[in-house]
Every structure is written in C-alpha cells, then in structure tokens.
Amino acid sequence: MAEFKTVAKVSEVEPGQLKHIELDMDTQVCLANIDGTFYAIGGECTHMGGPLGEGELEGNVVTCPWHSAEFDVTSGELKGPPAEEPEPAYQVRVVGDDVQVALD
Numbered sequence: 001m002a003e004f005k006t007v008a009k010v011s012e013v014e015p016g017q018l019k020h021i022e023l024d025m026d027t028q029v030c031l032a033n034i035d036g037t038f039y040a041i042g043g044e045c046t047h048m049g050g051p052l053g054e055g056e057l058e059g060n061v062v063t064c065p066w067h068s069a070e071f072d073v074t075s076g077e078l079k080g081p082p083a084e085e086p087e088p089a090y091q092v093r094v095v096g097d098d099v100q101v102a103l104d
C-alpha cells in the first residue's frame, strides 16, 4: 500500500493556487488546488529542475517559472516545451485539515 505523507494544511493552498514542497533532498512536489480538489505532481521540472510549485497555474496547467514548460497538474502530462518528459502524478487525499500525498 502506498504510504501517505502530510505535505500541507488545507488552508495553506487556496483554490487556484500552487505550493512547492521539498520533502527531502530527492523529493519535491508541486501541490495544486483546483476548485477545491488537490492534485500533486513532481515538483522538479523535467527540463532543468525548476520549482513547478512556484510557477503560474492557469486552469489545470502549471507553467514552469524558469523556461515556461507546461504540465497538466491533474495528470503530470507534458503540455508545452522546452521540457520533453512528463512529471509523475501522485495520489492525494485530505484527512481532517491535512493534505497528504502518496509517494510510493
């Protein structure tokens, strides 16, 4: 079974907002709130490692703050260059006031 880790409080990420989370040296998560539903994908851009959670969110799409690659935060799908690879997508659940992500 996947292990869920608490990464944020519900109140920290309003609808339409992102949060960049560094869980440890190797694990970064881009957490997004879209109309009250939370989504999480890899936080380190597959292009050159830009922090996706510090980018811009428009609809379902996050734009990397470094060179503007685009990813769908609901699936990790690559939507625009210069990145060439998608991001991993993680399961998310809300328990009480905690947002938890399964990093498997």
Ligand code: FES
Residues within 6 Å of the ligand: 045, 046, 047, 048, 049, 050, 064, 065, 066, 067, 068, 069, 081, 082, 083
């Ligand atoms: S690091 Fe994200 S587009 Fe270059």
